[in-house]
Amino acid sequence: DTGVSQNPRHKITKRGQNVTFRCDPIxxxxxxxxxxxxxxxxxxxxxxxxxxxxxEKSRLLSDRFSAERPKGSFSTLEIQRTEQGDSxxxxxxxxxxxxxxxEAFFGQGTRLTVV
Amino acid sequence: xxxxxxxxxxxxxxxxxxxxxxxxxxxxFSSLQWYRQEPGEGPVLLVTVVTGGEVKKLKxxxxxxxxxxxxxxxxxxxxxxxxxxxxxxxxSWGLTTDSWGKLQFGAGTQVVVTP
Numbered sequence: 001d002t003g004v005s006q007n008p009r010h011k012i013t014k015r016g017q018n019v020t021f022r023c024d025p026i027x028x029x030x031x032x033x034x035x036x037x038x039x040x041x042x043x044x045x046x047x048x049x050x051x052x053x054x055x056e057k058s059r060l061l062s063d064r065f066s067a068e069r070p071k072g073s074f075s076t077l078e079i080q081r082t083e084q085g086d087s088x089x090x091x092x093x094x095x096x097x098x099x100x101x102x103e104a105f106f107g108q109g110t111r112l113t114v115v
Numbered sequence: 116x117x118x119x120x121x122x123x124x125x126x127x128x129x130x131x132x133x134x135x136x137x138x139x140x141x142x143x144f145s146s147l148q149w150y151r152q153e154p155g156e157g158p159v160l161l162v163t164v165v166t167g168g169e170v171k172k173l174k175x176x177x178x179x180x181x182x183x184x185x186x187x188x189x190x191x192x193x194x195x196x197x198x199x200x201x202x203x204x205x206x207s208w209g210l211t212t213d214s215w216g217k218l219q220f221g222a223g224t225q226v227v228v229t230p
Contacts (some may be wrong), residue, residue: 004157006157033217033218035220040222041223042203042220042221042222043158043205043218043220044220045217045219091157091158093157103148103160103163104148104160104218105160106158106159106160107157108157109155109156109157111155
């Protein structure tokens with residue numbers, strides 16, 4: 001399978017705990033994006049990387065959130081001191097960086113439930 | 116912040132009927148994508164439109180991009196139960212290379228096709 005891979009698929013955690021999600025993009029794609037989706041809404045942009053550089057972070061990304069892409073390949077998204085409002089589907093997407101190409105290919109997502 | 120509106124929010128039809136969903140913005144898109152998402156899964160890319168007035172067909176699905184590149188529609192002919200899903204439009208307004216690929220999504224149209 002050469003698509004975007006996300007792990008774990010589901011995560012249940014207690015409020016206050018830290019969680020980390022992993023995303024493996026399509027191998028030749030140098031752009032990687034994180035989105036968050038809550039019930040009844042479309043995905044909301046969180047942050048994105050070009051290779052290992054984090055180029056933009058949304059205002060949605062509070063100080064408790066951190067994302068890395070250390071070698072320009074896989075990425076991790078960590079949430080510290082989780083809150084119930086963090087419960088959502090976290091989606092990763094990747095795209096090749098070509099002029100005027102804005103297509104993004106999504107993984108299956110990680111469903112986070114904070115209890 | 117560019118707003119992207121989808122209508123209707125929900126559509127329930129019988130197998131064999133036709134349907135159209137709409138996506139509108141107050142700003143000119145540089146490109147627009149349509150995705151379909153099933154419960155618990157990530158969005159799957161259906162099509163990308165870039166040129167004003169563009170029409171693309173994918174089997175029974177027809178996508179139109181408005182002449183002014185501010186609106187788009189998705190028309191499904193002779194809908195089947197397998198067309199059931201959340202249809203999302205996503206726009207890019209990027210004018211710089213840093214913006215390409217960053218997408219803003221609508222809230223989606225939930226389509227249910229009953230046998």
